[in-house]
Amino acid sequence: xxxxxxxxxxxxxxxxxxxxxxxxxxxxxxxxxxxxxxxxxxxxxxxxxxxxxxxxxxxxxxxxxxxxxxxxxxxxxxxxxxxxxxxxxxxxxxxxxxxxxxxxxxxxxxxxxxxxxxxxxxxxxxxxxxxxxxxxxxxxxxxxxxxxxx
Amino acid sequence: xxxxxxxxxxxxxxxxxxxxxxxxxxxxxxxxxxxxxxxxxxxxxxxxxxxxxxxxxxxxxxxxxxxxxxxxxxxxxxxxxxxxxxxxxxxxxxxxxxxxxxxxxxxxxxxxxxxxxxxxxxxxxxxxxxxxxxxxxxxxxxxxxxxxxx
DNA sequence: TGACGATCGATGCAAATGCATCTATATAGA
DNA sequence: TCTATATAGATGCATTTGCATCGATCGTCA
Numbered sequence: 001x002x003x004x005x006x007x008x009x010x011x012x013x014x015x016x017x018x019x020x021x022x023x024x025x026x027x028x029x030x031x032x033x034x035x036x037x038x039x040x041x042x043x044x045x046x047x048x049x050x051x052x053x054x055x056x057x058x059x060x061x062x063x064x065x066x067x068x069x070x071x072x073x074x075x076x077x078x079x080x081x082x083x084x085x086x087x088x089x090x091x092x093x094x095x096x097x098x099x100x101x102x103x104x105x106x107x108x109x110x111x112x113x114x115x116x117x118x119x120x121x122x123x124x125x126x127x128x129x130x131x132x133x134x135x136x137x138x139x140x141x142x143x144x145x146x147x148x149x150x
Numbered sequence: 151x152x153x154x155x156x157x158x159x160x161x162x163x164x165x166x167x168x169x170x171x172x173x174x175x176x177x178x179x180x181x182x183x184x185x186x187x188x189x190x191x192x193x194x195x196x197x198x199x200x201x202x203x204x205x206x207x208x209x210x211x212x213x214x215x216x217x218x219x220x221x222x223x224x225x226x227x228x229x230x231x232x233x234x235x236x237x238x239x240x241x242x243x244x245x246x247x248x249x250x251x252x253x254x255x256x257x258x259x260x261x262x263x264x265x266x267x268x269x270x271x272x273x274x275x276x277x278x279x280x281x282x283x284x285x286x287x288x289x290x291x292x293x294x295x296x297x298x299x300x
Numbered sequence: 301t302g303a304c305g306a307t308c309g310a311t312g313c314a315a316a317t318g319c320a321t322c323t324a325t326a327t328a329g330a
Numbered sequence: 331t332c333t334a335t336a337t338a339g340a341t342g343c344a345t346t347t348g349c350a351t352c353g354a355t356c357g358t359c360a
Contacts, residue, residue, distance in 0.1 A: 002268070002271040002272050002275060002276045003267070003268055003271060004267055004268075004271060005267050005268075005270040005271040005274075005275045006271075006275055006280060006283075008280045008283035008284050008287070009270055009271060009274050009275035009278075009280075009283055010267075010270060011283070011284075011287045012274055012278070012283040012284075012286045012287045012290070013173075013270045013273075013274050015286075015287050015290040015291060015294075016166075016169075016170050016173070016274075016286070016290060017170060017174060018216065018294075019166075019290045019291075019293050019294055020166050020167060020170035020171075021170075021216055022216060022294070022295065023163075023166070023293065024167060025216075057308085057309095058308075058309065059307085059308065059309080066168065066171055066172060066175075068347080068348075068349095069308085069309075069310095070309090070310080070311080070347080070348075070349085071346085071347070071348090072309090073309060073310055073311085074310085074311090074346080074347090076309095077310090093307095093308080093355075093356075094308095094354075094355050094356080095307075095308045095309070095354060095355045095356070096307095096308055096309075096355090097308090097309080117153070117154055117155050117160075118152070118153055118154075118155075120155040120159055120160060120163045121152040121153060121154060121155040121156075121159060122152050123163075123293065124155075124159050124162055124163050124166075124293060125152060125155045125156055125159030126152045127292050127293055127297065128159075128162070128289065128292060128293070130156060130158045130159075132289060132292075133156075133158035133159055133161070133162040134158050134161075134162075135285070135289065136162045136165075136166070136286070136289045136290075137158070137161045137162045137165050139278065139282060139285065139286045139289070140162070140165040140166060140169045140286075141165060141169075142277050142278060142282075143169050143173065143273065143274060143277055143278070144165075144168075144169055144172070145172065147277065190316095207338080207339095208338075208339065209337085209338060209339080218317080218318075218319095219338085219339075219340095220317080220318075220319085220339090220340080220341080221316085221317070221318090222339090223338095223339060223340055223341085224316080224317090224340085224341090225316095226339095227340090243325075243326075243337095243338080244324075244325050244326080244338095245323095245324060245325045245326070245337070245338040245339070246325090246337095246338055246339075247338090247339080
């Protein structure tokens with residue numbers, strides 16, 4: 001019987017939505033002001049950089065980034081057109097392809113991080129102590145699906 | 151010297167962005183599955199309902215909802231076309247207008263809340279205690295601009 | 301092997317968003 | 331009062347998102 005949310009639940013929800021939107025917008029603005037691509041590019045380049053030489057399949061990016069499949073498809077097309085990633089056929093699955101970040105893509109990610117990291121530091125790092133940040137992470141982790149263990 | 155974010159800051163940021171996106175998507179999906187309009191409609195109808203008979207000026211909605219000005223302009227056009235709100239000329243400012251929710255709009259909001267509220271209850275209310283929800287709200291409040299006092 | 305449902309990724313079309321700019325009115329200052 | 335600047339809200343155009351669906355390949359099971 002969780003039909004009607006409690007006042008604390010409503011308040012937490014409202015703040016979560018509002019604060020996350022506001023911070024996201026600021027981080028995007030900072031990138032724009034520096035003439036850099038949007039955060040979505042960073043997310044993909046980051047995942048691909050972590051994946052290393054092996055690269056990732058588009059459907060793996062879909063899982064990891066929470067972008068819709070058609071969104072990843074088009075985002076990759078844009079990234080490829082811009083030389084940030086390359087697509088390789090994959091041997092054992094004729095439907096698929098492997099996406100790998102290029103040197104240019106790595107460089108883009110590096111330059112984005114210089115700005116994005118600063119935003120994170122300013123927007124959250126400077127406002128809460130490390131203990132508070134950990135507490136926040138833990139609470140948010142419990143809202144995930146599936147919930148984080150920790 | 152807040153140039154480089156600390157690991158706890160990065161983790162909190164990542165969770166905040168990821169969790170909020172995931173929860174938002176679920177709430178949107180629930181509305182869609184019930185054949186109801188998107189959350190943006192709810193946000194506007196909610197603000198207008200709270201404002202009462204006096205209604206609100208579009209620029210006030212822009213401030214309260216965090217939607218961009220052009221977005222509010224078009225959202226109101228859609229809402230008006232659908233009979234959810236009405237626009238009235240405002241006496242002392244020839245540029246502006248006052249927007250008021252209609253009965254139909256109030257009814258739409260009510261039906262949306264039945265679904266939206268249930269999502270909130272399930273997605274956050276059932277996962278954290280009230281004390282934890284309050285703690286979460288307080289931490290998020292400190293990330294706002296300007297930070298919440300409490 | 302052959303048929304069939306599932307999965308991978310792309311895409312046509314409609315709707316929404318972002319950006320720049322426009323018109324109209326209001327306000328401040330010479 | 332006349333002019334310059336600021337503010338309210340709308341809109342043309344390009345980009346992005348959402349939705350449905352498609353073509354192609356894979357895996358399974360008879």
